Amino acid sequence: MGCAAMLLAIDIGNTNITLGVFDEARIVATWRLSTDRSKMPDEYSIMLTQLLHLRDMTARHIHAVALCSVVPPLTPTFVELCRQYFGVEPLVVAAGTRTGVRILYDNPRDVGADRIVDAAAALKLYGGPVIVVDIGTATVFDAVTASGDYLGGAIAPGMAIAADALFSSTSQLRRVELVSPDTPIGRNTIHAIQSGVVLGYADLVRGMVARFDRELGGGAKVVATGGLARIIEAEAGVFDDVNPDLTLTGLRLIHDMATSS
Numbered sequence: 001m002g003c004a005a006m007l008l009a010i011d012i013g014n015t016n017i018t019l020g021v022f023d024e025a026r027i028v029a030t031w032r033l034s035t036d037r038s039k040m041p042d043e044y045s046i047m048l049t050q051l052l053h054l055r056d057m058t059a060r061h062i063h064a065v066a067l068c069s070v071v072p073p074l075t076p077t078f079v080e081l082c083r084q085y086f087g088v089e090p091l092v093v094a095a096g097t098r099t100g101v102r103i104l105y106d107n108p109r110d111v112g113a114d115r116i117v118d119a120a121a122a123l124k125l126y127g128g129p130v131i132v133v134d135i136g137t138a139t140v141f142d143a144v145t146a147s148g149d150y151l152g153g154a155i156a157p158g159m160a161i162a163a164d165a166l167f168s169s170t171s172q173l174r175r176v177e178l179v180s181p182d183t184p185i186g187r188n189t190i191h192a193i194q195s196g197v198v199l200g201y202a203d204l205v206r207g208m209v210a211r212f213d214r215e216l217g218g219g220a221k222v223v224a225t226g227g228l229a230r231i232i233e234a235e236a237g238v239f240d241d242v243n244p245d246l247t248l249t250g251l252r253l254i255h256d257m258a259t260s261s
């Protein structure tokens with residue numbers, strides 16, 4: 001691979017750090033790392049250098065970085081990494097960053113940067129009105145109008161959090177794989193937990209999407225993202241698309257807006 005000018009997008013989440021490299025509009029590599037607040041810039045740079053090497057890339061390929069973070073202690077860690085190892089000043093999405101959506105939250109600073117990035121990407125890729133369902137550490141719903149107004153959303157505990165709470169708060173229940181059971185009426189404990197968590201969350205998603213759609217006036221596109229979206233895609237039956245790279249794509253689009261203005 002030649003030394004093309006590429007963008008590195010970084011989404012720092014509570015459970016995972018998702019990274020993607022873009023060659024113009026085309027994503028050429030993605031990785032997921034466990035979020036570790038104790039790691040130093042040097043440690044993350046070693047991991048990232050190794051990942052780039054596996055895809056025949058080096059730090060010289062990275063000419064720009066855009067990042068969003070919901071883990072404040074790690075934001076300066078990655079800013080320092082970008083400066084030292086890539087020689088670039090990263091675009092950090094925050095309140096006031098031009099995103100293409102108007103935030104109508106009571107306090108715009110309260111909205112997680114990843115939610116705004118997702119909203120911006122969904123509006124650009126699918127048009128509005130659009131509902132974004134991010135199924136990860138938390139299950140998060142966001143609503144964007146046809147005119148590009150970010151109205152707000154809803155936040156529920158994620159499926160993994162719910163399953164872990166059952167395991168840690170009871171004496172006889174166990175950790176189970178989060179997969180859809182054959183029937184909603186579980187005939188053993190494992191299937192009963194899978195039914196309650198997976199099918200229960202599918203109904204949660206279906207119900208919340210219906211409520212959001214009514215409030216938006218009907219006809220909203222529904223886009224899912226997040227590490228657990230595929231698990232309930234078929235059971236929920238309401239997604240127009242499942243886009244695992246929605247946040248990374250949003251970071252690229254926001255970076256493009258910043259550099260074109």
